[in-house]
Amino acid sequence: MISTPLQQGSNAERSRHRNRQAVLGQVHLAGAIGRAEIARALALTTQTVSNIIAELSDDGMLIEKGRLSAGRGQPAIQYALKPEGGYALGVEVRPDAVFAALLDLTGRAVTTERVALARTDPDIVLDHVTAVYAHALDQVPRARGRMLGAGIVMPGPFGLTGIAGMGTDLTGWQEVDAAALFSKAIELPVVLSNDANAAAMAERITGAAQEMNSYAYLYFGAGLGLGLIHGGQLVRGAYGNAGEIGHIPVPGPHAKLEDAVSRQSVQRHLLAAELDVHDIDALDQLFEQKNAALMTWLDTACDALGHAVAIVENLFDPQTVVLGGAMPNGILEHFVANTPLPDLSVSNRPHAPHPRLIQGASGRMTATLGAAALILNRALTAPLSHAH
Amino acid sequence: MISTPLQQGSNAERSRHRNRQAVLGQVHLAGAIGRAEIARALALTTQTVSNIIAELSDDGMLIEKGRLSAGRGQPAIQYALKPEGGYALGVEVRPDAVFAALLDLTGRAVTTERVALARTDPDIVLDHVTAVYAHALDQVPRARGRMLGAGIVMPGPFGLTGIAGMGTDLTGWQEVDAAALFSKAIELPVVLSNDANAAAMAERITGAAQEMNSYAYLYFGAGLGLGLIHGGQLVRGAYGNAGEIGHIPVPGPHAKLEDAVSRQSVQRHLLAAELDVHDIDALDQLFEQKNAALMTWLDTACDALGHAVAIVENLFDPQTVVLGGAMPNGILEHFVANTPLPDLSVSNRPHAPHPRLIQGASGRMTATLGAAALILNRALTAPLSHAH
DNA sequence: TGGATTAACTCAATTCAATTGAATTATCAA
DNA sequence: TTGATAATTCAATTGAATTGAGTTAATCCA
Structure with a gap:
């Protein structure tokens, strides 16, 4: 359960990955925005942003939104997130039920579900989560192959702590690597979190703190x-x-x-x-x-x-x-x-x-939506560098 | 006083800057370390680390420490931080005195000073800080031209807040851009902080939390x-x-x-x-x-x-x-x-x-040393990327 | 003792993704 | 209509990483 955040060096590939994230983040923040403006915001050249935007459009993550004229000069072509460009699964495991939501790239919930839970052993929960995920993909077939990952909320605290066993935590999960289990079961990158942390992130993606x-x-x-x-x-x-x-x-x-x-x-x-x-x-x-x-x-x-x-x-x-x-x-x-x-x-x-x-x-769905927001945030936010 | 952290894109130059930081950080953490090991830690190739180490050695920030044999294979040449490779000034402004310390790249204090302060108006304080800095450079001439920056500790909180005027904050500083003033006066990059935050960073650079x-x-x-x-x-x-x-x-x-x-x-x-x-x-x-x-x-x-x-x-x-x-x-x-x-x-x-x-x-000097540690941390730590 | 193995290291060529610079296009303002 | 402004594109260049093929210096084992 200890997260050892990998201190990583940078190379061309990782730079591009970061820049794609940052560009998507700017588009998300602005709603619709032109390439030159993104370039200024990120201290990149317009050419670079142009290339990245072309790539992201090819990947189906962006759509053109016409030109926006702002004073003199050629009006900038506006780009916006393409909702169908990517999906994030949010899952909340509670003692009595599993909640799930599938969000599109813009943070809109395209399907939600609740299934009752009789027991909370890992096996049972994993089965239900897998089923819920399969069902969501059936409901929204276009999400197939475009899944960014799954955020999973479980009652904290994680691991053995002085406030465990206070009634909120799940039995049978104290000593397992939950993230790895889920990731293996649904074959998606998984981010694990407690309810409050997930809900907090939702405000940044769709809510009051954008x-x-x-x-x-x-x-x-x-x-x-x-x-x-x-x-x-x-x-x-x-x-x-x-x-x-x-x-x-x-x-x-x-x-x-x-x-x-x-x-x-x-x-x-x-x-x-x-x-x-x-x-x-x-x-x-x-x-x-x-x-x-x-x-x-x-x-x-x-x-x-x-x-x-x-x-x-x-x-x-x-x-x-x-x-x-x-x-x-x-x-x-x-x-x-x-x-x-x-x-x-x-x-x-x-x-x-x-x-x-x-x-x-x-x-009721606040934390479930937040779980998915954890994934969207990863796709839309590059870790910020302290400017010097 | 609002810090708007610049969301920046990445390019070759900024990648190299980041990688230099990360390499220095690994060397600092290990004390002495070989290139191949750094490469593994940062997920870079040994060739890249070799190039960066050569550059850093040229810049006088690293020294060779002989070879260390560890089992089979050619023993790795060990590298360590060269103390004279860079210096950080730490300044603490208190209501009655200014404390200063000059730390070398390894975090060792090479000179410290205390001067009494009769008044705390910006002009007076700036004069004293400038003088103290000049004096430190006189004491340690080899630090000239190798200054990484200055960390400056002032009694918080900064700006007008509900806990201002509680006796700890300085008069005359509520509405000025202190960092900009200091930076202009001593012609160094400046990081401003309160005492506790600076002291916390010192533990990471030289103390109990490395x-x-x-x-x-x-x-x-x-x-x-x-x-x-x-x-x-x-x-x-x-x-x-x-x-x-x-x-x-x-x-x-x-x-x-x-x-x-x-x-x-x-x-x-x-x-x-x-x-x-x-x-x-x-x-x-x-x-x-x-x-x-x-x-x-x-x-x-x-x-x-x-x-x-x-x-x-x-x-x-x-x-x-x-x-x-x-x-x-x-x-x-x-x-x-x-x-x-x-x-x-x-x-x-x-x-x-x-x-x-x-x-x-x-x-007494805890916060002053911490002030300098803020600068050293910037030189020795690359912002970590969430691995995916 | 000597060859096999291992790992660090070096050199040269390549690749990736950025920048640079020149040219083009679309709008506004006079 | 013409000049200014800003977005955009194209082609060439550059910086910094990777790749791949050696080289070197140690340990292991027969």
């Missing part, structure tokens, strides 16, 4: 998770377990953060008021009804969330903090509007270019 | 700071203010972390016991005497530090946490030995390859 390179993401899952993006890449930590913010002790009535802010927390709180709430829709209904028990929970949760924001801001100094996850949209909105933003923070600046707290994606 | 790519560093300065290294690079945050861990509220008797763990904290505590302690040596003496007031402070401080470790471990999942800064060595040792390591942490793993908490550099 123009941002450094941001933090607070994810409502069973617990509370954190995803960190720095320099356009996920900060995964040495063993892939970065972002376990839920287990941090906080001042206040609760022992740790996710006792105050999480789906489990609200369920427990509502149960004490004799309300047995199991899914997002039921929660949404209570929220629409302004249910008193829910409202008191929200108050404490907002305070605790403010605390989480304080920690994250002071530790990472992000451009913004995105709030998302498996919660009703209305409740996310409520959090964004009512979480007290700490004064004592490096992010409390007078002319901040971004709001300190913004709303991200919501709903 | 083989690590992902670790956290807790720094005792006036307050308590955090430095994060991920993938061999500093996590600076969007505005360069990442790591302000001291301002985080913690459970316990103190409002925020650095009320319990910092130089100011211990000074305040000792003052209540009628002990006026101003420098590290005096503190060390008290520690040697097992002074009762100091010991009670240490007890609370250890608990608070354990809390900081819990946060850092769960948020970053680092290989280790390094403890260092402007404290007597004995006290750092005490902290490393007595800080309670939280059970509820992703770093609490059964077969951890590294201790969870280790001791880093201590003493």
